Amino acid sequence: MPSFRPSLPRAFALLVVLSLAAGLAxxxxxxxxxxxxxxxxxxxxxxxxxxxxxxxxxxxxxxxITNPGREADALVAxxxxxxxxxxxxxxxxxxxxxxxxxxxxxxxxxxxxxxxxEPGGYHVMLMEPKELTIGSTVELTLEFEHAGRVTVQxxxxxx
Ligand SMILES: [Cu+2]
Numbered sequence: 001m002p003s004f005r006p007s008l009p010r011a012f013a014l015l016v017v018l019s020l021a022a023g024l025a026x027x028x029x030x031x032x033x034x035x036x037x038x039x040x041x042x043x044x045x046x047x048x049x050x051x052x053x054x055x056x057x058x059x060x061x062x063x064x065i066t067n068p069g070r071e072a073d074a075l076v077a078x079x080x081x082x083x084x085x086x087x088x089x090x091x092x093x094x095x096x097x098x099x100x101x102x103x104x105x106x107x108x109x110x111x112x113x114x115x116x117x118e119p120g121g122y123h124v125m126l127m128e129p130k131e132l133t134i135g136s137t138v139e140l141t142l143e144f145e146h147a148g149r150v151t152v153q154x155x156x157x158x159x
Contacts, residue, residue: 040069041147042109047140047154050119051132059083059132061124061140061154062117067109069147075107075115077143084128086140091121101125106145119159132156 047063061080067073078086087103094100099120107122109115117123124140132138137153144150 040067040071040073042067042069042073042142042144042150044142044150044152047152049126049132049138049154049156050159051134051156052129059126059129060119061086061126061138062119063124063140063152063154064117065109065115065142067111067113067115070111071146072111072113073109073147074145075109075142076105076145078124079141079143080126080138082130082132082138083126087125087127089123089125091123109144134158 043066045064045066047061049059049061052059061078065075075088078088080086088105088107089101090104090107091099091101101123103125107115115122126138134156136156138156139151140154141149141151
């Protein structure tokens with residue numbers, strides 16, 4: 001004779017699943033999100049890469065970082081499968097007025113601020129890049145001091 005009440009093992013299993021879900025949600029930092037980026041994670045937009053101007057030359061990556069959080073963060077490293085290493089560079093003028101660039105260890109992203117990496121300013125240098133064809137995309141992983149890693153796709157274009 002068929003029964004309309006759920007079998008006891010099934011009801012018990014359901015209860016276990018619900019308890020686990022509740023337990024996991026309780027482990028969050030208050031937002032309930034454990035995998036999605038928190039509201040304070042910097043966002044990266046408009047990423048693009050300019051290919052090298054010659055063989056054995058680095059490529060440059062440009063992008064915009066927005067920090068919606070109430071605390072400053074800092075870009076401390078960049079990696080890409082398309083380059084041997086990546087450096088964060090600052091463009092500066094020497095005493096004779098010649099423009100040059102040098103690596104920096106961290107790029108501060110102020111709370112609620114926007115920092116643009118653009119030609120003539122901050123940029124990411126892709127050292128010993130693989131061949132970069134116009135129209136292809138390059139994966140860039142940005143490492144932030146507090147927020148951790150953010151991976152974006154940058155389009156290769158002439159500028
Ligand atoms: Cu540079």
